[in-house]
Amino acid sequence: MSICTELTRRDFIVQSAAVAAVAALSPSLTKPAYAEDLPDGLAWHKAPCRFCGTGCGVIVGIKGGRLVAVQGDPQNEVNKGLLCAKGYYLGAALYGRDRLTKPMVRKGGQLVPVTWDQAIDVIADKILEDPLKFGIYGSGQWTVAEGYVAMKLLKGGMGSNHIDPNARLCMASAVVGMITTFGVDEPSGCYDDLDECDTVITWGNNWAEMHPVLFSRFIDRRNRGHKITYIDLGTRKTRSTVAADHYMEFVPQTDMAIINCVCYQLVKRGSYDKKFVSKFVRFKGSDKKDMTFDQYTKFLADYTPEKVSELSGISVAHLHLLADVFSDARRKVVSLWCMGVNQHTRGTWVNNLIYNLHLLSGKFGKPGSTPFSLTGQPSACGTCREVGTLAHALPGGRVVKSAEHRKETEDFWKCKPGAINPKPGFHTVKMFKEMAAGNLNGIWVQVTNPAQSLPNLNELMANASKRFFVVSDIYPTATTRIADVVLPSSTWVEKNGVFGNSERRTQQWFKMIDAPGQARDDVWQMLAVARRLYDKGFAGMKDRNGEFLLAIRDDNGKEIEAWKWDVFSKFNVDKVLFNEYRQFTVKKHKDIAPYDVYVESHGMRWPVVKDEDGVWRETKRRFVEGEDPYVKPGKEIQFYMSKAKDDKAIIWARPYVAPPEVPDNDYPFWLNTGRVLEHWHTGTMTGRVRELKHAMPSAYVEVHPEDADQMQLEDGDRINIISRRGSLILPVVVRGRGIPQKGMVFVPFFDETKLINRVTLDAYCPMSKEPDYKKCAVRIEKV
Template identity: 40%
Template sequence: MECSRRDFLRYMALSAALAAVSGAPLPASAARQDDKPDTWVKGVCRYCGTGCGVLVGVKNGKAVAIKGDPDNHNKGLLCLKGALLIPVLNSPDRVTSPMARKTKGGPLEPIGWDEALDLLAKKFRTAIDTHGPKSVAYYGSGQCLTEESYLASKIFKAGLRTNNVDGNPRLCMASAVGGYVTSFGKDEPMGTYEDIDQASCFFIIGSNTSEAHPVLFRRIARRKQATPGVKIIVADPRRTNTSRIADLHIAFRPGTDLALMNSMAWVMIHEELDNSRFWGKYVAFKDNEGKDCTFDDYKAFLEDYRPEKAAAICHIPEEQIWQAARLFAESPATMSLWCMGINQRVRGVWANNLIHNLHLISGQICRPGATSFSLTGQPNACGGVRDAGALSHLLPAGRVIANPKHRAEMEQLWGVPEGTISPDPGYHTVAMFEALGKGDVKALLICETNPAHTLPNLNKVHKAMSHPDSFIAVIEAFPDAVTLRYADLVLAPAFWCERDGVYGCGERRYSLIEKAVEPPQGCRPTVNTLVEFARRMGVDPKLVNFRNAADVWEEWRTVSKGTTYNFYGMTRERLRKESGLIWPCPDEKHPGTRLRYVRGEDPIVPADHPDKFFFYGRPDGKAALWMRPYQGAAEEPDADYPLYLTSMRVIDHWHTATMTGKVPELQKANPSAFVEINGDDAKNLGIAHGDACVVETRRDKLTLPARVSDVCRTGLIAVPFFDREKLVNKLFLDATDPISREPEYKICAARIRKA
């Protein structure tokens, strides 16, 4: 029965994409006739970074239904997870009051809010007074509201004078940030989802879009089916549902996509498919150290990636490289889409650079349908963490801690004395938990994320979170989150549409989640919790002079004014009236920007600029094309561990399933983790479908049922990470990209045997 349910869900997901030309939306509401809503309240889906608009149906003060917002970019469509959000909101399995442990390792017991906030302030105050500001830290989330992330970062960086502020976007999007910043000078895509409707070729690499971003996959599939000649290239070691609609599927050896993309660039130049009019005027060539070089230097660099050489590295047919390069360059408009398969690597920034390189050398950029577009994993990783500066090296609106001018600007805006903001970047995520394990971080506040489940090399993390001298406070809505096993204090938040606030999705669109219902008694909006915490800590009252999230938004809107992230025109009232606005949006009459860096489109580009394109994030106004060499993974297979192991997503669950696990249909469809293995590998190892198998790496081993199929290429096994009883992240190493400090979840060495 479980298998048939999963097949049903997969069928529904694919039908949402492949049969979408009929225009029929997914079922979006399961309300009974007697639960017909009295009102519909506008909001945003709580799951992935697609940022689908929703309408929440309310009757007698209770949320009873949900449907897609026809005025937002998703045009009323929701995926299965989004269509089943109401049972999550109404789940009886909620944290509904603060809880604390009387002794380390003892049970969590309910306490009052005053006692909880006093305890939180006391622990942080004691740590700072005894060990200094660097002894405390905040670990946030791409699921927090923009107002929450901005406020927490302000409290810690300006109020407590520590830059130990990081979050789970470090685990998923940091390399995308690094790629955009090093290639274009500024973070975030230059295009929007509308480019999907105008692209004639899609280059999808490191993304199982059909399962991770189903609504966008539907849009891609609809574009292909409705428009003759549209081509799809999918580069992925797994044969996913995404690759099954591709005209070309390139199942390269894991970790070799840098060689693949350099080789595609070689073909473009060799076949005279490059656009010299574009790159000759708008591109600056850089060697791997950042030094200026020439186009001829770049050509010479690419000689190591001639197709015959790259094909041998990637273990693919040479013809696939030629075909992919020609499709990419000769298409009227090519759009690249990628996600964790590119980012979660020790060379994730380099991989991002090479995607941008393909667009820059071919001129497939800054035109409708021609763009390099990073897909985002969380609903507010962009608008709440990246844009608001809630990472250890960032300040709001593209400012960076290492820049004295930027620190001075924020000190003036926040009204604090010069020198208040420390010039030293704080701990990035992996380093933060290492510092916790060493006893250097004494007090840690974790907000709306589950690091005891999501971080790599989890045995090391669990040991760090068990440090006898540490104090860990967690703001978390659901009691089954693994992180709560290590919490000394738990604070109960209002969840999703139980408070209002802004999410910013992957296309630079900011949308307002309006409050639809009251939270359970004992749950409070996190903005209010953070303000009360700061006040009890003795933070200067003017830094936290906010009544609610709307007040915080007004300040954040002002902080963005005059920057290249300018969204000053997005007033709260305007966001209530409209279903999302795309920045830059400098004034209340501006419609939002569909295409950055283009004169006449982007308000940051002067109207009288002499050139059509202006990459204003870089001093020379040009995009950078980087010579990034192929390098393998931090841990490659060997005689003892001969297989590649990778992590993956499934359509039924999102992240650690603390939400999707509350929905019976989703939980029954995929109740537990498994290991995916190619049929040839399974036959050689004597493994049959459904067999219990031991998956082992140098860090740990787990017993998982085998799913034998043609999805993984030979030599590769894959596991999903949603199961809290089978914590597969114990298997992965915590090596990080030296630029972005994002961990390498996608590749490590493993072995498997029948249990």
């Protein structure tokens, strides 16, 4: 086909004349008129993605006051220009037709629109009934400032510690795992290790769907010719499994025994890293007593490959292969895990065990060798873990139990001495149980949807419609439906914000568009309620000088009336709060730089410390000499936050413990739950994106082919999934995008019309209080 023929004589004359005319007019116009051919008024701004903990950089196209396009940011080291489907559709996620645009209060059973002033008043009055019985349930999707304001309001002003985030359901085990092993939270390695490693091991992790950009960072390397071995340990075959060189399927919960078995072999072979162990590690039993290496060896004696093979279902050959990988001193191994390990009734211990393996083999702190805990939410690290929006915590790695930490915090906040309650508040599961029982008067929920995402919903959300819930969100959700006050929020680039991702990278963005209708920032909502409490004479909202506790001051120290929306919206309150929060970060060497440094960067990994030449320098690998400014020269590796102050990490003897509920004659199947690539958590935002909704319209239950044969089930047949707590009917898929092991079914939780969490178990890790969504016992019946 010749395109030339498409050129008509008229086109030709028009084009020739145009060229001639332009040439005659001005030489400058004869240059390709690039700018003129680009859409008018289009501007691009940087932001981090709003979805998962990977923290990809995006550039956001704005035109005519609307968001019109999202691209991966090639200048951002996290994703180097690549995104996943959720990220590309970030813009569309803001434009669902049913965005919440008016504050509403329930009257006579109905949610009716009210003014902001009225809504704020209702909340303030409810809090004043008993400030000690009013909780805040937040999110790993809170910006740093949002979490910080909530903490100051509740812990600094209201006198209780009943604040917890949905990150409790997600990262709590990772937090306690790191604190117990290293004495301080958050990963020591970084994503660069994926570019350097020669072996990747995933522990119950489907990163092809959950952290797709990182998965591609590895798989693209391999497709370009790098030799990387990928070992996938899991209980369900996933899209990640198809890329694996070795897939090792284990009986749920036996990950604990498997890791101990690899350690057993390293010790037995004498192939552990003796120098690393003698210099940087000490041993402890689960009774917290010190152990000698010999005692630890004795502890491991139970975990021979033969025994563990029988327990776990992994072949002895595969257990040997794992030991080979960790025995080879030249190999560079990255371990990755996320919800499979964290949402586990022994989540903290499994986190410890993975560290054991890397410490014992010395696969730590070297480029390409690191145990790397992946984070679920965009600021689970930045907000929940660093600001510390947890029932027991204070900002910057402090805890309410410590008098010293309380005093420091009170001084920073200028609270009256003793304002901070030393008693930890209710963690998530407890908070909702206490609410169901009527022991809390109210909960303010921001940026999360507990009526869909909590486990064992029938119990945890019992009586919810009779209780007082304030819900700040951008769309109607299962939680707004039971709320008494619904506040329309602005989201992502409708406000200023800062997130902190999985690899300690702090990323900043500016507001780019206005939120629809009367939707307003979550930070403002908290400030407005705080001010109303102050105006109503509540003593907790006054600092030690009698001034407003949550005062926002401009660069000249002058207080502004930030509780008024027209003042707030013209001022960068985020910057003020971030710079105030900064002073908390130094104590545990999680130093962050001033706000303006992040404005000019694509994010920086803390500790960010100012060099002698005045440049703010980030840290790729913590505890490593030459990389981490807090490691003293000559130390090589220094775990400088160790509790015993001996600069050593701890290898914990953590035994295998059976799960609390296992399949039996009445409930013979395991139920596993999780996410899908297309939807973010409960689908509130991604369900409003046409392309994503079409791609993944509704929930289903994956059944193993042999189980399906036995029960004569085919794709589309409906089965009832019944546990001791609830039931749910879903269509079957036999060879879908995942294949659970024989005797297990898998259900994604994104579908708000199919609440699988009515079936799940609320048993949790005794240390991290994180519930186990990955295993409970169910029976299935064909409908």
